[in-house]
Amino acid sequence: xxxxxxxxxxxxxxxxxxxxxxxxxxxxxxxxxxxxxxxxxxxxxxxxxxxxxxxxxxxxxxxxxxxxxxxxxxxxxxxxxxxxxxxxxxxxxxxxxxxxxxxxxxxxxxxxxxxxxxxxxxxxxxxxxxxxxxxxxxxxxxxxxxxxxxxxxxxxxxxxxxxxxxxxxxxxxxxxxxxxxxxxxxxxxxxxxxxxxxxxxxxxxxxxxxxxxxxxxxxxxxxxxxxxxxxxxxxxxxxxxxxxxxxx
Amino acid sequence: xxxxxxxxxxxxxxxxxxxxxxxxxxxxxxxxxxxxxxxxxxxxxxxxxxxxxxxxxxxxxxxxxxxxxxxxxxxxxxxxxxxxxxxxxxxxxxxxxxxxxxxxxxxxxxxxxxxxxxxxxxxxxxxxxxxxxxxxxxxxxxxxxxxxxxxxxxxxxxxxxxxxxxxxxxxxxxxxxxxxxxxxxxxxxxxxxxxxxxxxxxxxxxxxxxxxxxxxxxxxxxxxxxxxxxxxxxxxxxxxxxxxxxxxxxxxxxxxxxxxxxxxxxxxxxxxxxxxxxxxxxxxxxxxxxxxxxxx
Numbered sequence: 001x002x003x004x005x006x007x008x009x010x011x012x013x014x015x016x017x018x019x020x021x022x023x024x025x026x027x028x029x030x031x032x033x034x035x036x037x038x039x040x041x042x043x044x045x046x047x048x049x050x051x052x053x054x055x056x057x058x059x060x061x062x063x064x065x066x067x068x069x070x071x072x073x074x075x076x077x078x079x080x081x082x083x084x085x086x087x088x089x090x091x092x093x094x095x096x097x098x099x100x101x102x103x104x105x106x107x108x109x110x111x112x113x114x115x116x117x118x119x120x121x122x123x124x125x126x127x128x129x130x131x132x133x134x135x136x137x138x139x140x141x142x143x144x145x146x147x148x149x150x151x152x153x154x155x156x157x158x159x160x161x162x163x164x165x166x167x168x169x170x171x172x173x174x175x176x177x178x179x180x181x182x183x184x185x186x187x188x189x190x191x192x193x194x195x196x197x198x199x200x201x202x203x204x205x206x207x208x209x210x211x212x213x214x215x216x217x218x219x220x221x222x223x224x225x226x227x228x229x230x231x232x233x234x235x236x237x238x239x240x241x242x243x244x245x246x247x248x
Numbered sequence: 249x250x251x252x253x254x255x256x257x258x259x260x261x262x263x264x265x266x267x268x269x270x271x272x273x274x275x276x277x278x279x280x281x282x283x284x285x286x287x288x289x290x291x292x293x294x295x296x297x298x299x300x301x302x303x304x305x306x307x308x309x310x311x312x313x314x315x316x317x318x319x320x321x322x323x324x325x326x327x328x329x330x331x332x333x334x335x336x337x338x339x340x341x342x343x344x345x346x347x348x349x350x351x352x353x354x355x356x357x358x359x360x361x362x363x364x365x366x367x368x369x370x371x372x373x374x375x376x377x378x379x380x381x382x383x384x385x386x387x388x389x390x391x392x393x394x395x396x397x398x399x400x401x402x403x404x405x406x407x408x409x410x411x412x413x414x415x416x417x418x419x420x421x422x423x424x425x426x427x428x429x430x431x432x433x434x435x436x437x438x439x440x441x442x443x444x445x446x447x448x449x450x451x452x453x454x455x456x457x458x459x460x461x462x463x464x465x466x467x468x469x470x471x472x473x474x475x476x477x478x479x480x481x482x483x484x485x486x487x488x489x490x491x492x493x494x495x496x497x498x499x500x501x502x503x504x505x506x507x508x509x510x511x512x513x514x515x516x517x518x519x520x521x522x523x524x525x526x527x528x529x530x531x532x533x534x535x536x537x538x539x540x541x542x543x544x
Contacts, residue, residue, distance in 0.1 A: 024300070052431055078433035092424040103421050106414055107433035112413040115444065165432050 003030045004063075005169055005199045006082070010058035013223075020046040021057065022223035028134070028169070028201055034212045035202045037245070038220035044203045045087060047220070048173045051201070053077045065168060078107070079246040080167035085161075087177050087203075089154045092111055093147035096158055097138055100146050104127040104164035115213070129164065136160040136190070152183040159190075169199040176206045188212055211235070219243070262476070266393045268501050269400040270457045275481045275493035276403045277450035282479070283488035285443050286423030287337070290345045291352025292478050295448045296402060297323045297359065297470030299455020304359050304371040304465035314377035314386075321456045322449045329448025332440045340426075352475055359467040368465025377460055386460050396457055400494075403450055408490050410446070419443050420488075434481055486534030495533045 006028040013021040020043040028034040038044055049055035051062060063069050064082050072080065092100050102136075105128045106112055119125065130215035133139040136156055142151060146157060155175065162170055174193070177185040188209045191200070195213075204210050210217065211231050218228040219240045227237045234240055274296055281287040302321030311317065336347040360368045376386040385390050410416050418439045422429050429436045459465045468474070477500065485496025504523070507514035525532070 032346045035393055054427070054431070073428040073435065075433045075435045078431055083433075084431055086428070090340045090425055092421050092428070095421065099417070103417065103429075106417065112414045112434070112439065113417075115410050116413055118409075118412045119414045119417050120412060155309045161428075161432060 004028070005030045005032075005062040006201065007049075007061075009061045009063075011047075011050065011062065013043075013050060013055065014056045014058055018108050019234065020223050021050065021060075024220075024223065024225055026218050026225060026228060028199055029215075030199055031196050032215040033195060033200045033202055035204060035214035035217045037122075037204070037207070037210055037217060037219055041222075042073070042220040043223040044220055045173060046223075047200075048084055048171050048203060051082070056134055060061060075107075078165055078167075081166075083165045083167040083169075084171035085158050085164045085173055085175060087174040089151075089158050091146045091154060091157055091161065093145070095146055096143050097146055097149065098129050098133065100143040100157055101132050101160055101164045102126065105132070110164055113187055132160055132164040136163065146152045152179055155179060155183075155187070156190075163194075163198070167198060169193075170206070172200055172202045174203055174205060176204055176209055179206075182222060184209060193195070262389060262393050264501070266389075266396045266461060268452055269396040270461060271478075271501060272400050272494050273403050273457065273499040274451050274454035274478055275485070275497045276400075276407050277454070278446040278478045279482045279485075279487065279489075279490060280407055280450070281440075281443055281447045281492045282322055282369075282409070282482055283413075283486075283492065284416065284423065285419045285440060286426075286439060287444065288345050288349040288448075288479070288523070289444075289526075290452060290472065290475050291348035291350070291473040292447075293470045294352040294355050295329065295451035295476070296455040296458060297465075297467075298325045299367070299452035300459040300469050301359065301371070301463040302452075303377060303456055303459035304373055305424060307373045308365065308371060312375050312378045314379045315376050318456055322452050325358075325452025325455070326449040327444050329445045332443070333444035333448070337437060337440050349472055349475070352470055354470060356467055356470050356472070359470060366466070368467055370468075373459060373463045373465065376412065376463065377456070392461060396461070399453065399457065404455070404490065404494070406450075411490070415439065421464055440510070442529065446481070460498055466485060484522070484532050486532030488513075489532070489534040492532055492534045498534065499538065512541055 004027045008024060008026050011021050011024040029184065036044055036047065045056065050057045053072060057070070064080060069077055069080065070169045092103065103123050105125060130142065133142055136159065138153065138156055138160055141153060146154065149157060159175055176187055177188065184206055186242060191213055202210070202213060214231055216228065216230055219226050219234060221243045226243060227234060227240050274292065278289065278292045280485050281289060299321045302324055306317050306320065307339060332348065332351045334346055336351065339347055341395060365371050384391060385449045386395065411420065422436045426436055455469065458469065481496035482493055484499055485492030485494065504514065504518060507517055
């Protein structure tokens, strides 16, 4: 049995009368891609917000790499190696692609209270950022303003920024959101190649991608896990079909 | 410009330029947090006031040494920036604007109410800061002028270095997308706070110069209208540009000087002009120039 990287127990988050996360339990093993699927409003993004530290759960525990992280701030969690990407692209639009990634790298190199030396002339910073861009096939766009990238490329950059923090685990919030089938399959391939390098929690609507990538799938409905298992089990689960997959 | 004015030899122009340069320092410091960091402080004049009153109050107690007045003025500005920043930087957007304004108004009413230091009549400074050097006497208008010049250039340079450093990148990226900064590992609050304190100290320096230049401090220095004027200078010159504050302060002060000589109702012309700038020259003067420079 491989080690458990992320363990969520009895997680609860309520917004007024709405229970967005309802006593949720699941775990993610080291090296695995664990997908979370569910209809709109199932509480998937709320879950990522809680895991990444942007929202505080009402109760329950989140353990990462054997450590309780519920009281860590968002930046602290990132530095521990748990980093997220965004469903709605969240980049520094007025920075170049290279510098977007450089911000992630700079974050891991200790404090940034360095006031005098030009960051543009910091060759090691740029080199490390370039390495990530090559890994994510964005190297040709290095000096383009992030705002001027095509949608698909911005989505790639979104993931590149997460990877550049040298994480142990990625929380991917709909990495294929708004992509055409072609782009989507290239991202699937990319994630496939990143497998085993990073543990991943994948939230995605694109079922082809999910079934191609995931080792295990958890199905979330109204904040509750109604099923968890390997893709074949999920595909044949009646409850899941009724709630989500339709009859197809 | 710095060399020309004295060369013309007219004291009027040296005075005008000295005033512009002193105000520019305050504008640089506001641009540092507003243009690069996205922190729209509507109470920035507070630090001009603190710098100014440090000179005024100490002088009224007979302490005229610059080596006491200036460090105290800058440290007090930094200390107040630390306190105000620690509270107001927990809010964003309009709330940040309102809370900084509230702090500045609090200090304004404090300065109005303390009779010992002149209340709303202000406080006349009998003697300018004493550097104890025979060749460096602030009572000499040229010395004052060059001091303002050197300090303004220094502030421009310091600002230039900081905004291009790693710290500066954190500041600019935080303006661009604060939430993403936190999720890639930056505790953004402390970076903003440090930037706020740096800006406060720099603005305090402008206040120290103002007090010496005018031989007078008054609550007007920290009234909200002056904070608003500073914001306008920064917008006018082009937010987030190195030279913007200088251009903005020059145009703002020149225009108000010229227009107020032509007519008493000069605000009627000045107001619409400012509106036009905001509407049509988004990047301020700097952006306007870049647009017409053409492609290189």
